[in-house]
Amino acid sequence: MPSYAITGASKGIGREFVRQLAQSPSNTILALVRSPSPALLALAQSHPNIHIIKNADTTDPSSVLAAAREASQILGDSSGGLDVLIHNANSVNLDTFALPPSKVPFDLEATRTFYEVPARTAIWGGAWTTNAFLPLIEKGQLKKIVHITSTMADTDFILGSGIDYALAYAIAKAGMNVQVAKYAAELAPKGIKTLSLCPGWVDTWESPKPPQLVEAEELMLAQFRKVEPDLKGQISVQESVSQQLKVIDALDAARSGTVIKARDFKA
Ligand SMILES: NC(=O)c1ccc[n+]([C@@H]2O[C@H](COP(=O)([O-])OP(=O)(O)OC[C@H]3O[C@@H](n4cnc5c(N)ncnc54)[C@H](OP(=O)(O)O)[C@@H]3O)[C@@H](O)[C@H]2O)c1
Structure with a gap:
C-alpha cells in the first residue's frame, strides 16, 4: 500500500502525479x-x-510542519509511514525572469527580490518540506525523497543553448540538486534514497495560450534545438509524469543523490 505526498499538487505536473x-x-x-x-x-x-492537505505553503516553515502533522494523522489510519515524498512546488519572479546576470541590481533589497522567490520554494522549501516529512519517511517502506528540478540548472545545457535568462530559477534548481545530493549523503545509513528529477519541457498551460507566450515558446524551442536538434516541442503533462514515475519506481541506493532526466532514463 504505497503512500505518496506531493507538494504543489493543485495544477500542472503536481496534479498529474496525483491523477x-x-x-x-x-x-x-x-x-x-x-x-x-x-x-x-x-x-x-x-x-x-486522494487526501487534500490545504494551506501547505512550502515557503512557510510553520505551514509545512502543520501539513506534516496532518499527513501523520491521515497515514496513522494506514501504515503510519510515508513511502515517497515528491517536492514539486515551484514559483518564479516573472518581473526579473527575462534578465541576464549583468542586470542584477546594485541594491540589496532589489537583489534579494531578484533571487529569493525560486530559492524559497526550491531550496528553503525543499529543506523545510523534507525535514518536516522525514520522520514519516523513516517509518515508510520505500523511503524515497524526490525533488523536481530542471535542465535549466545544467551548465552544459546553458552553454549549449546560450540561455542567459531564468537566472534565479536556474540557480535555485542547481542549489536544489546540491541539497538533494547532501541529503543522499546524510540519509544513506537510514536506507533513504533521494533524487533530483527533471520532468522535461512540459506543457502545463490549461487555457488558450496568449500570443506573447506562443512567441516566447518558439524562441525557447529554437534555443533548445541548439542542444537537441530533433526536439519537437513540449511534451504533455501525462507523458512527463508517466516517465517520471518509472524513474521514481527504479530509484535505488546506487542512484541516490543524482540528477536524472526522466526522458533519457533507462532502467
Ligand atoms: N513545466 C515544465 O516545462 C518544467 C520544466 C522543468 C522543470 N519543471 C518543474 O516541475 C515542477 C512543476 O512545474 P509545473 O510546470 O507543473 O508548474 P506550475 O504549473 O506552475 O505549478 C506549480 C505548482 O507549485 C505550486 N506552488 C507555487 N508556490 C508554492 C508555494 N509557496 N507553496 C506550495 N505550492 C506552491 C503552485 O500552486 P498554486 O496552484 O497555489 O499556484 C502550483 O500548483 C516545478 O518544480 C518546475 O520547476 C517544470
Whole structure:
C-alpha cells in the first residue's frame, strides 16, 4: 500500500502525479496545496485514496510542519509511514525572469527580490518540506525523497543553448540538486534514497495560450534545438509524469543523490 505526498499538487505536473497515482486504489496520495483547484477537488471526489492537505505553503516553515502533522494523522489510519515524498512546488519572479546576470541590481533589497522567490520554494522549501516529512519517511517502506528540478540548472545545457535568462530559477534548481545530493549523503545509513528529477519541457498551460507566450515558446524551442536538434516541442503533462514515475519506481541506493532526466532514463 504505497503512500505518496506531493507538494504543489493543485495544477500542472503536481496534479498529474496525483491523477496517475490515484489510478491504483492501493496507493494513498496526499496532495499538498496552498489552495485546491476545482480540478483537484473533482479528482479527489472520484478517488477516495486522494487526501487534500490545504494551506501547505512550502515557503512557510510553520505551514509545512502543520501539513506534516496532518499527513501523520491521515497515514496513522494506514501504515503510519510515508513511502515517497515528491517536492514539486515551484514559483518564479516573472518581473526579473527575462534578465541576464549583468542586470542584477546594485541594491540589496532589489537583489534579494531578484533571487529569493525560486530559492524559497526550491531550496528553503525543499529543506523545510523534507525535514518536516522525514520522520514519516523513516517509518515508510520505500523511503524515497524526490525533488523536481530542471535542465535549466545544467551548465552544459546553458552553454549549449546560450540561455542567459531564468537566472534565479536556474540557480535555485542547481542549489536544489546540491541539497538533494547532501541529503543522499546524510540519509544513506537510514536506507533513504533521494533524487533530483527533471520532468522535461512540459506543457502545463490549461487555457488558450496568449500570443506573447506562443512567441516566447518558439524562441525557447529554437534555443533548445541548439542542444537537441530533433526536439519537437513540449511534451504533455501525462507523458512527463508517466516517465517520471518509472524513474521514481527504479530509484535505488546506487542512484541516490543524482540528477536524472526522466526522458533519457533507462532502467
Ligand atoms: N513545466 C515544465 O516545462 C518544467 C520544466 C522543468 C522543470 N519543471 C518543474 O516541475 C515542477 C512543476 O512545474 P509545473 O510546470 O507543473 O508548474 P506550475 O504549473 O506552475 O505549478 C506549480 C505548482 O507549485 C505550486 N506552488 C507555487 N508556490 C508554492 C508555494 N509557496 N507553496 C506550495 N505550492 C506552491 C503552485 O500552486 P498554486 O496552484 O497555489 O499556484 C502550483 O500548483 C516545478 O518544480 C518546475 O520547476 C517544470
